[in-house]
Every structure is written in structure tokens, then in C-alpha cells.
Amino acid sequence: MNCREVREKITESFAAGEFDLFSDVAAHANSCAVCRDFCQREKALFGSLDSGLQDMVNPRVPPSLLPAVRARMAEEPAPRHSWASGWRFALLAAASILAVSVLLTRHHPGRRDAALVNVRVNRPEAGQPVLATPAPTNVEARRSSPSHSHRNAPVSSETASEAAPEVIVLAEERKAFARFVARLPEDKDVAVALANPAPPPKDIPVEVALLRIDELQVQPLEPKEAE
Amino acid sequence: MQELVLNPPGRVLERDAAREAEQCAARREFELCLTECGSLAFRVAQGVLRNAADAEDVAQEALLRAYRKFDRLRDANRFRAWLVRITFRLALDRWRSARRREQRETAWAMPEHRPVPPSAEAIAVSREFQERLERALEELPDKFRMVLLLSAIQGYTLEEVSGMLGIPMGTVKSRLFFARKRLAEKLR
Numbered sequence: 496m497n498c499r500e501v502r503e504k505i506t507e508s509f510a511a512g513e514f515d516l517f518s519d520v521a522a523h524a525n526s527c528a529v530c531r532d533f534c535q536r537e538k539a540l541f542g543s544l545d546s547g548l549q550d551m552v553n554p555r556v557p558p559s560l561l562p563a564v565r566a567r568m569a570e571e572p573a574p575r576h577s578w579a580s581g582w583r584f585a586l587l588a589a590a591s592i593l594a595v596s597v598l599l600t601r602h603h604p605g606r607r608d609a610a611l612v613n614v615r616v617n618r619p620e621a622g623q624p625v626l627a628t629p630a631p632t633n634v635e636a637r638r639s640s641p642s643h644s645h646r647n648a649p650v651s652s653e654t655a656s657e658a659a660p661e662v663i664v665l666a667e668e669r670k671a672f673a674r675f676v677a678r679l680p681e682d683k684d685v686a687v688a689l690a691n692p693a694p695p696p697k698d699i700p701v702e703v704a705l706l707r708i709d710e711l712q713v714q715p716l717e718p719k720e721a722e
Numbered sequence: 723m724q725e726l727v728l729n730p731p732g733r734v735l736e737r738d739a740a741r742e743a744e745q746c747a748a749r750r751e752f753e754l755c756l757t758e759c760g761s762l763a764f765r766v767a768q769g770v771l772r773n774a775a776d777a778e779d780v781a782q783e784a785l786l787r788a789y790r791k792f793d794r795l796r797d798a799n800r801f802r803a804w805l806v807r808i809t810f811r812l813a814l815d816r817w818r819s820a821r822r823r824e825q826r827e828t829a830w831a832m833p834e835h836r837p838v839p840p841s842a843e844a845i846a847v848s849r850e851f852q853e854r855l856e857r858a859l860e861e862l863p864d865k866f867r868m869v870l871l872l873s874a875i876q877g878y879t880l881e882e883v884s885g886m887l888g889i890p891m892g893t894v895k896s897r898l899f900f901a902r903k904r905l906a907e908k909l910r
């Protein structure tokens with residue numbers, strides 16, 4: 496083993512954190528003054544390197560660190576339990592809005608445009624009802640009562656001529672529905688409820704027995720006697 | 723047409739209460755992690771930045787970021803490794819921006835006279851050695867530097883460093899070996 500190989504082994508040994516040299520390397524270093532000097536310098540270098548690194552990464556932790564983090568944590572919302580829950584409810588809300596709109600479209604096939612036109616035409620004053628679909632001809636004939644007087648109030652002559660079922664939407668009801676739809680993504684429980692199908696009806700079907708007539712007598716009507 | 727089935731308000735309240743309880747549990751769990759690993763975040767940041775005020779800033783930011791994204795951590799046992807990575811990345815960003823700023827400022831300054839470096843023994847305990855060590859450390863690749871810094875933190879064995887970084891023990895040892903060897907070459 497020559498001096499160059501010994502020096503390489505010394506460096507590798509110290510770099511690996513092993514400061515006890517192998518016997519053959521140690522024997523060479525003891526017999527060779529140049530290698531012994533190299534070994535001592537390398538040992539001092541790696542020792543300084545270790546102590547320098549330890550000084551660098553082991554300072555006193557400032558006592559203000561954790562209180563400062565806790566104070567900033569208090570300003571933050573608490574972490575959620577599951578990261579997917581937000582997306583799940585957002586998807587559910589979107590799906591429920593889509594389902595409601597599809598259902599409404601199916602319920603009034605072909606009437607959507609007319610309804611929209613009427614809503615636009617009959618823009619009410621504040622607090623006035625809105626005619627959401629074309630009104631029948633017998634609107635005026637509907638019974639009015641003091642408590643429901645606003646329901647039968649103004650019906651435009653444009654819509655009254657059309658013969659179709661009437662749905663009158665109050666302005667406050669319309670606003671409330673808009674608020675409901677706007678808050679639907681936040682109110683996850685309602686969104687879930689909207690997305691769930693209704694349970695099947697528990698009514699037992701009624702069996703109708705056929706009417707059975709055994710005997711049938713047909714008789715001519717007796718002529719009325721003139722008074 | 724389907725019927726709309728609305729949950730009764732009581733059920734909604736129960737869900738809110740359950741959610742709140744979950745959040746409290748998550749907060750308690752994070753508090754434990756914070757107490758255990760807060761100092762580690764500071765030391766990692768200090769190892770990269772070598773400035774206590776900057777290191778405290780970065781450690782705070784890293785801990786707060788970990789708190790915000792705590793729900794994304796599926797395995798609580800991986801918190802330490804996760805926090806080390808967040809802190810290391812933030813500290814590196816801070817250090818790089820500081821270095822860019824420093825380079826801009828020194829580009830206008832006069833080149834200073836550099837003395838001939840003395841021998842290793844003479845500078846071993848000096849401040850200059852520390853500065854040279856810091857510069858040499860900055861030139862190391864990140865993966866070597868991270869292993870070197872974590873293994874120098876008191877109280878952590880190589881096995882724990884391996885667990886923190888999620889790499890095999892042999893990889894930790896080989897990275898440590900090459901990092902020390904390269905540092906020695908630069909300091910020699």
C-alpha cells in the first residue's frame with residue numbers, strides 16, 4: 496500500500512465518520528511521517544467540520560417561536576378532517592342544482608320560454624306578485640278573500656288571454672328562492688337532501704274486483720201518464 | 723317527479739357538532755406535533771439560513787403552512803419528515819432570494835482584497851473557518867445538504883434521519899459520506 500492509497504483511505508474513513516483507522520493504514524501512518532502529518536490534519540479538518548456544523552444547526556430555540564405560531568394559528572380556521580369533503584359537497588351541490596333544473600324543465604315542457612317572457616313583462620313593483628306562467632281566462636272569476644287579496648291582484652291582459660294553468664310567484668318568494676339557490680353550496684345538508692331520491696311510497700295498491708252481474712233484466716220504460 | 727326530502731334541523735346541528743369535534747381533535751393533534759417538532763423546524767431553517775431571526779420567521783411560516791394543510795397528511799407519523807421538507811424548501815427559497823439581493827448589491831461594490839487562506843489547523847476554530855464552511859455548504863446539492871444538516875442536529879440518529887426523509891438508511895449514509903468528503907475538499 497503506497498502513500499497515495501493510504502491518504503485516500505484516511506480521507507474516506509474520516510468522511511464516513513470513522514476516526515479509528517484500519518490496522519494496515521494506521522501502521523503505515525505510524526511509519527511514514529508525511530502520511531502521519533496528513534492524518535493529523537485530516538482529523539483536525541473533519542473534527543472542525545463536525546463541530547462547525549453542530550454549532551450551525553443547534554442554536555438555542557427562541558422561546559417566542561411556539562407562542563407566535565399558536566397566536567397565528569388562532570387566527571386561522573381549524574384544519575378539516577378530510578381534504579375531500581369540500582370538493583365532495585361542492586360536487587353534490589352542483590349535481591343537486593342540475594337535477595332541480597332538469598326536473599323543472601321536464602315538469603313544464605315547452606312552457607319555459609313563455610314563463611320567462613311573462614316574468615319579464617310583468618316585472619312588479621316592490622312587494623307585488625309576479626305571474627310566472629300564462630294565466631287562464633277565468634282569473635277574475637277566482638274567489639278573493641281579504642287575506643289573499645294580493646294573490647288575485649293585477650293580471651295583465653296579455654297573459655290573461657292564454658288558457659293555461661297559473662302559478663303566481665310573490666316577489667318575496669322569488670327572492671327567497673334566489674337566496675336558497677345561492678346558499679345551496681354552503682348548506683351542504685340541504686344539498687345532500689336535494690340530491691337524494693325520495694323513499695318509495697308505502698301505500699299498498701288497492702285491488703279493484705270486477706263487478707259481476709249475474710242476472711240482467713231489461714224492461715221498457717213505462718210511458719208516463721198524462722195528467 | 724321525485725319528492726324532495728329535507729333533513730330535519732336537529733340532524734344538521736348534530737353534523738355541525740360532529741364537524742366541530744373533528745376540528746378540535748385535529749387541532750389537538752397538531753398541537754402535539756407542534757410541541758414535539760417546533761424546535762426541529764427552527765434548527766433546519768437555521769442550518770440553511772444561519773440567521774436566528776430569519777430562521778424563526780421561516781420556522782413560523784413552515785409550522786403555519788403545516789397547520790393549514792394538516793388535513794392532507796394521511797399518516798400522522800410522517801409529520802416530522804413532512805415538516806422538515808416544508809421548512810427546508812421555505813428556507814432555501816428565503817436563502818436564494820437573499821443571495822440574489824446580495825449579489826445585486828455587491829455587483830456595485832468595489833472588489834475587496836482577499837487574504838491568502840491560512841492552514842486548516844489555524845483556522846479551525848476561527849470565525850473565518852465558519853464562514854468558509856457556510857459557503858461550502860451552500861454549494862452542496864440540496865439532497866446532500868439536507869442529510870448533513872439533519873444528521874448534525876443533536877438528538878437525531880441516522881435511523882431517524884432516514885425515517886424523516888423517507889429514504890433507506892444506506893442512502894443516508896452514502897449521501898452523508900459524499901457530502902462530508904466534498905466539504906472537506908472545499909475546506910482543505
